[in-house]
Amino acid sequence: PGPDLGAERAVRERDAQLTKPPGSLGRLEDIAVWLAAWQGKPKPEINRPTVCVFAGNHGVVAQGVSPYPQSVTRQMLENFAAGGAAINQICAAYDLGFKVFDLALDIPTGDITQEAALDEKSCVATMAFGMEAISGGIDLLGLGEMGIGNTTIAAAIYAGLYGGDPSRFVGRGTGLDDEGLKRKTAAVERALVIHAGHLADPLELLRRLGGREIAATAGAILAARLNRIPVVLDGYVITAAAAVLHALDPSALDHCVAGHVSAEGAHREVLERLGLKPVIDLGMRLGEGSGAALAMGVIKAAAACHTGMATFGQAGVSDREG
């Protein structure tokens, strides 16, 4: 479905009557319009904002592309469950729901430098899992991920989609040293050679170069559109899933905002390609949905301004002269 133009118009009309100079809330005003358009409600509501984090493990970790061992993926899920991670604190600060999905952590994907990450059945099933995961009345969805090695996967996806020198999409991830960065770049380059000739179809590219959290995220973005749930994207890895959908259909992300621009890799360039303008720009590169959650705090305030403010008439405030 497309944006609800009636809801959009209703928000613009109300906005013009609120006790503030026209345009003075800047992007907060655009966000209110966007929420209404994609929720399909003339008064946008955020009652169940929720961050969904998808977690997966990656065979490519065998290539020495991360300074952390693969076991950290599961350990961090336990940290999420115990409330000890950054995302827990941000969700608590803004009263956001938080859900984590373990996507077969004990079965890492295939090493993309040697084989496809997923077979066709797994890829489709994981997308379907992501579509189901966002049920339950969510009205603003933040998407995040956890997966040691997945900035390598993101880099491979961008390089596969956009071509050119793959190294420009390769960042230091969780903090690689120079040697590690060389290994990571080499891994991305090898993956592109191995899968060359099979990357023209974005979904086939996703299956070969992706990962379970990427496939589930793509499914969640699609399902959110069908269910009229506006989506807040997190950083470099989540945007890779979005980029696959955008390659299929340039309007596929119209119901999404970029929560933030990550310090990882070429995120700024990628967001420009996708036509997404980040809400937050604070040099973060943690993942876990942390950038999305921070932006959801801003989005909540934007919705609160639109729905809670008095009009000039209600407040007895004089509007502009002339």
Added chain:
Amino acid sequence: PGPDLGAERAVRERDAQLTKPPGSLGRLEDIAVWLAAWQGKPKPEINRPTVCVFAGNHGVVAQGVSPYPQSVTRQMLENFAAGGAAINQICAAYDLGFKVFDLALDIPTGDITQEAALDEKSCVATMAFGMEAISGGIDLLGLGEMGIGNTTIAAAIYAGLYGGDPSRFVGRGTGLDDEGLKRKTAAVERALVIHAGHLADPLELLRRLGGREIAATAGAILAARLNRIPVVLDGYVITAAAAVLHALDPSALDHCVAGHVSAEGAHREVLERLGLKPVIDLGMRLGEGSGAALAMGVIKAAAACHTGMATFGQAGVSDREG
């Protein structure tokens, strides 16, 4: 007083043990260090974050520098009291305290195109009022203002402090048309001619070109420093008060962050001159402390991450290899 270097060190040491790659929270990490340094606490605390809004009226409004009548200043204070303004919604969204101070609204300042805004006694008394206003256990102070005509005042202050063509500091404020912009620019130019030769002392400049909310804000920034309260500045008008203090002493704002960069006038240039990097950049230009309050939401999340996250040891998460 200066920053508490011991508290700063304690935050950096704890930060290095938290369950995240070093540096991955970007500016949120810097904010935690800044909070600790200026609160003088090894664990920064935000229990009573409060937005203080100072309101004043301006004689220069007689020059046709605003599309809104002067009566709107008081009407907006009534809107604040009734909970109908944007700042009310943002404070509610982030659980921030909110205080408004009416600074003799019935006695506008002198028209700066013809006389000094304030006499010496009023200027000093208003600064002292601002110093007192922030008492009551505030541990994070957001500063905001309300005053029809006060972007003209801010422009005059910047032009007086920084010289050059005054027009570059003159913006459209609440939404001036081209004719209004010409009147506003002319008013600033006339004020600079009238007061020429008396602007070398920043406090004398504040008295002649300023306003009550600017003087009170300057007092509040000073008192916050003495009371170890970190300060979040709002936009174009609040920064003018900060600029006066900075002209007196370039270290005077070390306990302050710029909450946002306003779309008004030359705010970006001014922040660069002051060495302040905005937390939020969303094209807002409302005043009322709205940009500061939005940033306080981010700062609350930054503090929550630092104090609430588990360490690698506590969470049983493996740290980096090698």
